[in-house]
Amino acid sequence: AIKVWSPQGQIIYSDERELVGQAFPIDGELAEAFAGEQEAEVSSLEKEENQFEREHGRLLEMYTPLYVGDPPQVAAVFEVYDDYGVVAQRIETSRRAILLATLAFIAVGSVVIVAVHRWAGSIIGRHRNALVAKTSQLEAEVEERRRTEATLTESESRFRTLADTIAAAAFIFQESRMLYANRMAETLTGYTSEELEAMNFWDVIHADFKEIVRERGLAKQRGKAVPDRYEVKIQTKQGDHRWVDFMASAIEFGGAPAVLGTAFDITERKVAEERVQHMAYHDTLTGLANR
Secondary structure (H helix, E strand, O other), X not given: OEEEEOOOOEEEEEOOHHHOOOEXXXXXXXXXXXXXXXXXXXXXXXXXXXXXXXXXXXXXXXXEEEEEOOOOEEEEEEEEEEEHHHHHHHHHHHHHHHHHHHHHHHHHHHHHHHHOOOHHHHHHHHHHHHHHHHHHHHHHHHHHHHHHHHHHHHHHHHHHHHHHHOOEEEEEEEOOEEEEEOHHHHHHHOOOHHHHXXXXXOOOEOOOOHHHHHHHHHHHHOOOOOOOEEEEEEEOOOOOEEEEEEEEEEEEEOXXXXXXXXXXXXXXXXXHHHHHHHHHHEOOOOOOEOO
């Protein structure tokens, strides 16, 4: 499973669409990730947001902060899962290999002890204990490094794939200006990211919705209670009209309030709804309104 979290605990993207828009408490490793740390934990999947992963048993949850801007700011957290059984098997294999090496060393040390003076036994014993302690420390460090590197590699790869293939337009705006737009935002609006970042965030909104979107976007940055999710119509660079399911989440960017938004194209659904409504109130043969 994949989730992208906003700083307010909202899931702004998930491959489980039912979770999109829901909010959950930010705690534990998720809170550490928003503080800029790369985190991972073995989850019992008891939390409500893990309802779709429970059938997989124990999973290793990995959290990666997503940075935007210069200087970089944590705008969201990317969460992925790995099978804990596979990870645990790798740890056990490494532990056994290190244990066998340690036992071999001790066996060789015992032969040497027989051949040398009695006083050498205490010295070898101390070195042996130190080696065991160091081996355990190195085992933990190697495993932690392996897990961190694997998590970073997988998270970066999945996030690049997500950013390139996500079915939602994603963008960040502060005050009135666009600061970031992903590839889907370019596809949806017909504008390049450079063009979008030179515009007010409401410039792509259809005239019928422009004022309400402007008011809500500015109010969201002032901390006022406005709807997080609603449907609006946009106007593309080519002059076409598209309907989107829009969701906004307040974030802090560069030390100032901003908004992280996502938009799914729902034009086909809206057209179908309008067609059904028209058929309900008009004659199917003549097209004239029913009396």
